[in-house]
Amino acid sequence: MNLYLYLDKDTPIHRMDPRAKLFVLLFSFALPLLNQHPLWVAGAFAVILAYGAAARSLENLRRIRQILFFIFIFSTLVWTFFAKGTDVLIWRVSRQSILYGIGTGLKLDAMIIAGMVFLSTTKNEEISQGLILLGLPYPMAFAFSTALRLVPTFVGAGATIAQAQRSRGLDIDSGSFIERVRKYIPLLVPIFLTAIRSSDGLAMALEGKGFGASTKRTFYLRFKWTARETVVVGLFLALVVANTYLTLTGRTLIRGLMK
Amino acid sequence: MNAVEVQGLSFAYKGSEREAISGVDLAISPGEFVVLMGPSGAGKSTFCLTLNGLIPNFKKGKYSGEVRVFGVPTKKHKVSDLARDIVLVFQDFETQIFSTNVELEVAFGPENFGVDPDEIGRRIHATLKRVRLDGFEARQPATLSGGQKQRLAIASALSIQPRIICMDEPTTDLDPIGKFDVFQVADELSREKNMTMLIVEHETEEALKADRIVLMRDGRIVAEGNARAILASPALLEECSVKPLEVAEFFASLGPGASLDGGELPLTVEEGLSAWERLGLAADRRRLDSLVSEKTRQQQAGYGDPVIEVRNLVHRYENGLEALRGVDLTIRRGEFVAVLGQNGSGKTTLVKHFNGLLAPTGGEVVVNARDTRATSMFELSKTVGYVFQNPDHQIFAQTVFDEVAYGPRLFGVPEGEVKARVVDALEAVGLTGSEEEDPFSLTKGQRQRVAVASVLAAKPEVIILDEPTTGLDYKEQESMMDLIKRLNEMGHTIIIVTHSMWVTAAYAHRAVVLKEGQVVMDGPVRDVFVREKELADVFLKPPQIVRFGARLGLPVLTVDELVACVGREEGARK
Numbered sequence A: 001m002n003l004y005l006y007l008d009k010d011t012p013i014h015r016m017d018p019r020a021k022l023f024v025l026l027f028s029f030a031l032p033l034l035n036q037h038p039l040w041v042a043g044a045f046a047v048i049l050a051y052g053a054a055a056r057s058l059e060n061l062r063r064i065r066q067i068l069f070f071i072f073i074f075s076t077l078v079w080t081f082f083a084k085g086t087d088v089l090i091w092r093v094s095r096q097s098i099l100y101g102i103g104t105g106l107k108l109d110a111m112i113i114a115g116m117v118f119l120s121t122t123k124n125e126e127i128s129q130g131l132i133l134l135g136l137p138y139p140m141a142f143a144f145s146t147a148l149r150l151v152p153t154f155v156g157a158g159a160t161i162a163q164a165q166r167s168r169g170l171d172i173d174s175g176s177f178i179e180r181v182r183k184y185i186p187l188l189v190p191i192f193l194t195a196i197r198s199s200d201g202l203a204m205a206l207e208g209k210g211f212g213a214s215t216k217r218t219f220y221l222r223f224k225w226t227a228r229e230t231v232v233v234g235l236f237l238a239l240v241v242a243n244t245y246l247t248l249t250g251r252t253l254i255r256g257l258m259k
Numbered sequence B: 001m002n003a004v005e006v007q008g009l010s011f012a013y014k015g016s017e018r019e020a021i022s023g024v025d026l027a028i029s030p031g032e033f034v035v036l037m038g039p040s041g042a043g044k045s046t047f048c049l050t051l052n053g054l055i056p057n058f059k060k061g062k063y064s065g066e067v068r069v070f071g072v073p074t075k076k077h078k079v080s081d082l083a084r085d086i087v088l089v090f091q092d093f094e095t096q097i098f099s100t101n102v103e104l105e106v107a108f109g110p111e112n113f114g115v116d117p118d119e120i121g122r123r124i125h126a127t128l129k130r131v132r133l134d135g136f137e138a139r140q141p142a143t144l145s146g147g148q149k150q151r152l153a154i155a156s157a158l159s160i161q162p163r164i165i166c167m168d169e170p171t172t173d174l175d176p177i178g179k180f181d182v183f184q185v186a187d188e189l190s191r192e193k194n195m196t197m198l199i200v201e202h203e204t205e206e207a208l209k210a211d212r213i214v215l216m217r218d219g220r221i222v223a224e225g226n227a228r229a230i231l232a233s234p235a236l237l238e239e240c241s242v243k244p245l246e247v248a249e250f251f252a253s254l255g256p257g258a259s260l261d262g263g264e265l266p267l268t269v270e271e272g273l274s275a276w277e278r279l280g281l282a283a284d285r286r287r288l289d290s291l292v293s294e295k296t297r298q299q300q301a302g303y304g305d306p307v308i309e310v311r312n313l314v315h316r317y318e319n320g321l322e323a324l325r326g327v328d329l330t331i332r333r334g335e336f337v338a339v340l341g342q343n344g345s346g347k348t349t350l351v352k353h354f355n356g357l358l359a360p361t362g363g364e365v366v367v368n369a370r371d372t373r374a375t376s377m378f379e380l381s382k383t384v385g386y387v388f389q390n391p392d393h394q395i396f397a398q399t400v401f402d403e404v405a406y407g408p409r410l411f412g413v414p415e416g417e418v419k420a421r422v423v424d425a426l427e428a429v430g431l432t433g434s435e436e437e438d439p440f441s442l443t444k445g446q447r448q449r450v451a452v453a454s455v456l457a458a459k460p461e462v463i464i465l466d467e468p469t470t471g472l473d474y475k476e477q478e479s480m481m482d483l484i485k486r487l488n489e490m491g492h493t494i495i496i497v498t499h500s501m502w503v504t505a506a507y508a509h510r511a512v513v514l515k516e517g518q519v520v521m522d523g524p525v526r527d528v529f530v531r532e533k534e535l536a537d538v539f540l541k542p543p544q545i546v547r548f549g550a551r552l553g554l555p556v557l558t559v560d561e562l563v564a565c566v567g568r569e570e571g572a573r574k
């Protein structure tokens, strides 16, 4: 079991400056958000998928497909009933509300995929390094990267503990819902205690190795902002600008939608 | 100026009455190599934490006295600033690894001190090579074996190149040659780079390399001195629960009658050999042979039909690494098997197949005539119990009773019988009377016993223990192993994974040696341990007394065996 999303691959996108990856993340959040009509959202979706394919990171889709599916169905259904449109089909459902529901579902999924591609191509260390390079104050980057670093520790401990309890005969995957919840108790206590111990240990290890000692921290991973970064970020920026223009002039909206 | 200067240091953790260390005075000069030994709970780890100021800056409590590192009082300084001078490797090394790959873990320290990236690259290369982790640069730490993680923790401290390094039990999970390497490296650094070394350790043979040994007990320093002098005082070691050197133990057991002609107690194999000659000792080979055949007969009398059969087993992890490459193995009922091998050789991977924690990616594992792939873990866990190395990964109940009763209750055993089983299990591990205690208030050695008891209560035929003696002091190790031996005599099949060679020699019947995912040696421990050369190729080293015996042409496994066949007057030792 491996819950890190990071994929250690050697693609041009993996090699990009983390600042560029952060910009791309920002812009690929913006693209779906700018649009309302599902066709336009689908366009943004396609751009994100293409970027993910270029980074050879779409294999991670398999791991989050249930979340994607659930979110899509849920928001489509909810908005189909809650949005209002002029061409009513039956009861609260209108042509526009269906379109809006599908659009919103796609939007959320597109954003999750954008986040997934970012995490698949960017190591924890690169994220904090990127944030510091972008001028985030040191203490904030410190806190942020500490939080990021705890994730793998917990995941690792969780997996070991689950193994330990399963080998005592704990059968996590069967029984009714209530039974299953009850079965998780033996996992929770050791996970909780391990979490406390490891966040304690982590803080001690970070300080003990001089984290925060010198204001002149260097980075072993080196990145250069090259033409490649400018082109990729520029391309996304151009898309966002063009899309903003089209949205402001009303061309990406669903006609007849009444909020 | 002293590298470390400790004066009248006492500390009690917040919420605890008892002082973890009390009134410690110690001075360590630059470039000195000091080993700190003592029983569990002696305050060794607490002492280490005071050195770089984590106590009292981070862990609060009642602190008095002073610690100075190169003249700087640690109490008033930020831990991160002190890291330039002193770096700790914690006992609990799993919690100090946090990077996404091996290389960045090693780079972390130097980065904090603004070391030039090119230089960091060179340090990564050099330190990973030193700890035999070269080639693992891009690996995720979570996919490393236990020993590989420990090596990584050491490398990430070395790369900072501080003036003092303090390592708290840094070799618990290392293979025998790996243990040796750590002390070799420490010795080199102290000699060549004038680095000051303080290592907390239980292994005596390694400690011989140190300039000085400090013995602690109950929060106090009970003795300190030249490594040889300390290791030649059996009574002192006994008092501090430190395993004596086996050669020394042998000569000491000959009694004062066999005076060493005023000479010192021999400590190494070479010294032992010359003392042997000087004293004109001779062994009764026939006596040894009959002793051996009697032992073998007794062990094999308990064997039944095969319970675990492994055929051409292959295991490939998700990342494509082939950890097992065609293992064939048959284990019979009643056997006591030790699985040995260097770090990363596939030991844990192998035994996790026996209770279904891992499924073969090739070949098959048959337990009790049933293919493990076709049997649920729930079923398998009734036959095969698995005690994890870290008891804290499984303990969750509020009382010892509930913890031990958990397995049987899961299997639907009626409550009346559950009670009986818990009583039996606790009795077997020597914890009768602790039913109502909170498991988390027990010592590590006791928690380990609770873990064993909770596996026992499910009455599995086979019990697997992954490194059952790590983190325990000598006496705890002995009593743990005596317990396991009793279980074996009661009819349980025992499989242990271990790096402890003396444990294997003294307790196991059979040794299975793995190398790069294949079985390279398999047979009675005695037969395997005489193949010293081949063992060295797989980074193993038989215990001192076995190597000593081998030089005399005597295939002994323990000090007792050697004593028995030297044939001195009876009664000196059983």
Ligand SMILES: Nc1ncnc2c1ncn2[C@@H]1O[C@H](COP(=O)(O)OP(=O)(O)OP(=O)(O)O)[C@@H](O)[C@H]1O
Pocket (backbone or CB within 6 Å): B142, B143, B144, B145, B146, B147, B148, B173, B175, B317, B318, B319, B321, B322, B323, B341, B342, B343, B344, B345, B346, B347, B348, B349, B350
């Ligand atoms: N979850 C995992 N994913 C990928 N590779 C792994 C995983 N666990 C272990 N490995 C690799 O498989 C090999 C065998 O590992 P294993 O844990 O079985 O070794 P071991 O003999 O128990 O070592 P140690 O003595 O250090 O405990 C090692 O090279 C290790 O790095």
Ligand SMILES: [Mg+2]
Pocket (backbone or CB within 6 Å): B145, B146, B147, B347, B348, B349
């Ligand atoms: Mg292992």
